[in-house]
Amino acid sequence: MKEFNFTVLKGDKKSRARRGVIKTRCGCIDTPYFVPVATMASVRALGSDDLAALNVQCILANAYYLHLKPGDELIKKLGGLHKFMALDRPIFSDSAGFQAFSLGFGREHNISKIGSIFPEGRETADKRENLTKITDEGIYFKSPYQGSWRFLDAKGSMKIQSNLGSDIIMAFDECTSPLSDYDYTKKAMVRTHEWATRSLKYHDKKQAIYGIIQGGWFEDLRQESTEFITSLPFEGIAIGGSLGNSKSDMHQVLEWVIPNLDDRPRHLLGIGEIDDVFECVERGIDTFDCVAPTRLARRGNVFISPESGGKPENKFRISIKSPRYKEDKKPIDPGCNCPTCQKYSRAYLRHLYTVNELSYFRLASVHNLYFMFGLMEQIRVSITNGTFSRLKKKWLKKS
């Protein structure tokens, strides 16, 4: 018997925001929740001991990268991903569909799934090589390690995710680009639907599986995809990219899709800046995953709350490398109770960052994740108390 259920505990009266709990075979997830990404079986710079200390409720691992290294067969042999990375919490895995985009079109055109230039894009577009080829059968990937081409289809993705032993898996899909036209996006969507059916057929029946709605930034495609994916017996529904060319495009996509969803849990793939959290929760998203908090931390951008000067204009961040923090004895966020803020000053963290000390990456990542988890907790409480819109206003009001 599959152990999975989702209960909505409370809905917001003024919006689609809802508080709930996802029960998996490996523990519960209070929603709305931000899911940290452990691409290669490690949330970058953090040990599973750090994750436990942060009371992380779940993580998301990457099927494609773990298939390449160390190999999903090996992880299976070692007892599965929970045992491998020593984390006794629910694990999501993605299906490799996003890599079809990020290593392919996105890489070639140096764009992210909502149309912006990849912040990490140091190479120029013309230097980047498309590392994928997609057919109706599946996706050919060029391994960044071995340089050889590998093929992945729905059946293969299900096998990999079964080997990983994650608790919540994703159907195999094709994530398209904001630059894809209607015809291509439709073609990819039809493919994704076919692969959804195959994923359901081939997936490990002990794992909960989410179907992925595609359709790009085209209303009729999103509606068609919503109708099709929700007609299948998935345990949950994920919304995949492309999500248009801007944040308001992304909100539009959510408004096309979510009103037509039923009570299954809803996951938004790859989104998670502070303002996104409010906008997506308000529109009815239960969980989302994103590398942003830890990636931002590694690049010197650490979160501060409104009480400490965080606002939409500064994206709730300070840049710890700024000379203004050279003599600053305060913690990153004076109101924060995270292990980093309890112990270290901005001046010390700035020093570690400046001289490239490895300890910096962990301390900053701990803070940013703690911050995200605290924000999600505030949001959950506000939904229970009927004060979500007030909380959102407090955070997102322009100054």
Added chain:
Amino acid sequence: MKEFNFTVLKGDKKSRARRGVIKTRCGCIDTPYFVPVATMASVRALGSDDLAALNVQCILANAYYLHLKPGDELIKKLGGLHKFMALDRPIFSDSAGFQAFSLGFGREHNISKIGSIFPEGRETADKRENLTKITDEGIYFKSPYQGSWRFLDAKGSMKIQSNLGSDIIMAFDECTSPLSDYDYTKKAMVRTHEWATRSLKYHDKKQAIYGIIQGGWFEDLRQESTEFITSLPFEGIAIGGSLGNSKSDMHQVLEWVIPNLDDRPRHLLGIGEIDDVFECVERGIDTFDCVAPTRLARRGNVFISPESGGKPENKFRISIKSPRYKEDKKPIDPGCNCPTCQKYSRAYLRHLYTVNELSYFRLASVHNLYFMFGLMEQIRVSITNGTFSRLKKKWLKKS
């Protein structure tokens, strides 16, 4: 009043090994002890929270590097090194004398203080530029950050170490090369003696200060230096390089020096592989500092005890990157109780190393330091029990 004393609790009957306790204004250090190096106010890859969890008794910071970044004046302004790095344990600082060698002659000739090629030397000798110039007055250093030349003398070194607020400071000295001839080594020693006197004059009287014995690998110079340095009212005695061209040269230096020392605590600068620990403790060393355990960890070399196959031939290490550990579910050392071994397998650590995950560096460094601290504890207990030579034999017997 200066808070510093050293008590010998027990001497080994068969050797000069001794168990003692150094009492500083910031806590006690049980000796013999291995002092981890926090060059830039961070034991590389570890937070001070990790050090506290490892129950570290003290660390050694680098006056020269902290003078350059973030600046000792700034550290003073922020309340001193303890507060800056959030570590409530005794802190040693060195005087920058070793940088006179490592950035100068050592860099130019790509050699370490006991004559071996720097393991990290990826550049060839001819590409390396001498970054120091030494006169009787002091040392000119070329800053690796700003590229400008800076001057440091005994008075300046004392000022820097006073600003850092470390508990145990080192007299300003010139560390010579194993390639230096008798005349040069003598000249440097005479200089070091003059600087020792000046260091005593100018140092912060609230800090305990160790004098440094130099004289290279020349018996009469070592004896002369021992006589001179011990004649001065230092709280402790350090032995500096050059220590010759091999480990047995180093043992020889210790045998020239140590029998002529009194009961003050003895520190050996920059030494600390597993076999060194036994050889140096046996010859009467109380403390030593070395980057080796953490540097080795970062390069994939992690310690194992004799019970797990560690022996002189493998330098008590396994190379975690080896394919043989690909499927190995065991911890690094099955007998180890460190946080890393309690949680993670060799297979997982190998994976993290292979894909260059940042979390690897911390987990491996935690293990290697825990291992060193455990070894020192075993050594201390063995001295108390009169079984030091048996313990040494057990570890160092060739198989």
